[in-house]
Amino acid sequence: MIAPDRDRAVVFAKAETLLTHDDRFDRDPVVPPIYQSSLFTFASFEEMAEAFAGERRRPIYSRGDNPTVQEFEAKIAALEDAKAARAFSSGMGAISATILAFASSGDRIVCVNHVYGDAFRFFEKMLPPLGIAVEYVDGSNTDGVIAALKGAKLLYLETPTSMVFDLQDLARITAAAREYKILSIIDNSWATPLFQQPLRHGVDIVLHSASKYLGGHSDTVAGVIAGSAELIAEVNDRTYPYLGAKLSPFEAWLLVRGLRTLPLRMKHHESQGLVLADRLRRHGDVARVMHPVYSNHPGRATLLGFSGLFSFEVTERINIAAFANSLRVFRMGVSWGGHESLMVPAAATLRQTPGINSMSQFGVSNQTVRIHAGLENVEDLWSDIDIALHSAAG
Numbered sequence: 001m002i003a004p005d006r007d008r009a010v011v012f013a014k015a016e017t018l019l020t021h022d023d024r025f026d027r028d029p030v031v032p033p034i035y036q037s038s039l040f041t042f043a044s045f046e047e048m049a050e051a052f053a054g055e056r057r058r059p060i061y062s063r064g065d066n067p068t069v070q071e072f073e074a075k076i077a078a079l080e081d082a083k084a085a086r087a088f089s090s091g092m093g094a095i096s097a098t099i100l101a102f103a104s105s106g107d108r109i110v111c112v113n114h115v116y117g118d119a120f121r122f123f124e125k126m127l128p129p130l131g132i133a134v135e136y137v138d139g140s141n142t143d144g145v146i147a148a149l150k151g152a153k154l155l156y157l158e159t160p161t162s163m164v165f166d167l168q169d170l171a172r173i174t175a176a177a178r179e180y181k182i183l184s185i186i187d188n189s190w191a192t193p194l195f196q197q198p199l200r201h202g203v204d205i206v207l208h209s210a211s212k213y214l215g216g217h218s219d220t221v222a223g224v225i226a227g228s229a230e231l232i233a234e235v236n237d238r239t240y241p242y243l244g245a246k247l248s249p250f251e252a253w254l255l256v257r258g259l260r261t262l263p264l265r266m267k268h269h270e271s272q273g274l275v276l277a278d279r280l281r282r283h284g285d286v287a288r289v290m291h292p293v294y295s296n297h298p299g300r301a302t303l304l305g306f307s308g309l310f311s312f313e314v315t316e317r318i319n320i321a322a323f324a325n326s327l328r329v330f331r332m333g334v335s336w337g338g339h340e341s342l343m344v345p346a347a348a349t350l351r352q353t354p355g356i357n358s359m360s361q362f363g364v365s366n367q368t369v370r371i372h373a374g375l376e377n378v379e380d381l382w383s384d385i386d387i388a389l390h391s392a393a394g
């Protein structure tokens with residue numbers, strides 16, 4: 001394996017070259033226009049027939065292709081070292097369209113524990129009535145994952161996982177999946193293409209909630225998948241136009257804008273998160289910090305850096321509600337990846353939808369707090385946490 005530091009420099013250099021809008025329009029704008037158009041007309045019968053015959057790919061209707069959306073898709077494909085990408089109106093739109101494109105009645109999916117909560121709900125609510133079974137495995141136990149693979153149709157990965165940030169050994173797991181001819185899909189939202197390049201480690205399809213770091217400003221909900229031209233074409237053919245979760249041109253434009261600062265933002269989220277994680281680890285009322293930087297799992301090898309999202313567990317002395325209510329700079333809210341610092345107390349989300357709750361299913365403790373280190377002054381962030389811990393100590 002190439003040294004991660006060198007890999008990281010290469011990936012960042014590529015991302016920096018993608019900042020510019022290289023298409024030439026007659027007015028040469030530095031920012032691409034928004035093609036806010038539902039349809040695109042044809043100059044002649046021949047041109048229309050050619051487009052419908054698939055002889056020339058060009059926008060026909062914006063539930064299929066739209067030039068602003070295509071600009072975003074092209075940048076994601078380049079960042080993930082993929083041949084093609086397809087954008088969606090949400091991360092869940094990307095997940096559901098991808099799973100339903102490849103799984104059908106009688107199939108079994110192997111999925112890692114602590115997968116994103118609504119992916120878990122989608123698997124539990126929508127797949128059993130379609131005759132698709134999902135088996136959950138501890139993704140950090142590589143032999144266990146491999147043992148579950150034989151006979152499965154799909155492998156669904158997320159490393160690090162939601163809420164507890166467990167890692168998976170991508171190289172070994174995908175080698176086994178390839179041997180058994182199982183299609184592998186990974187949710188790479190946490191790392192972004194800058195901090196993990198799953199396709200280079202044998203994964204077939206990489207997906208993102210672009211609502212998080214790719215957008216980066218908490219103003220857009222979107223998703224995207226990337227992979228080989230053949231696999232993306234299968235999604236385009238089987239589910240994408242019919243489930244209809246297409247991305248809007250304006251949101252694609254916001255995402256293209258967000259991508260321009262992705263390298264800058266990710267370096268800063270990384271350093272902010274590392275400062276907070278280190279201080280939390282040395283705090284007397286913190287029992288455990290769940291940040292991949294402290295892991296010695298082989299899954300660390302594919303991470304080229306760390307984003308700003310991680311969790312910690314406070315001691316029993318800390319009243320979680322009092323802690324949450326004392327924070328002033330960190331705001332309480334779901335999602336992450338924007339400029340702002342956020343926190344989620346597991347104790348609140350554990351109350352969500354009894355029966356189909358990924359956190360109670362996979363076992364997340366009541367004393368767990370997830371934080372997103374935003375771009376604010378890091379000393380303000382630390383004193384906010386420190387004061388809140390002090391005032392919540394019983």
Ligand SMILES: *Cc1c(COP(=O)(O)O)cnc(C)c1O
Pocket residue numbers: 090091092093116118162187189190208209210211212221222223335
């Ligand atoms: C938010 C999130 C999703 C879902 O994305 P949406 O854009 O909200 O539909 C998927 N995976 C992870 C890891 C997420 O955090």
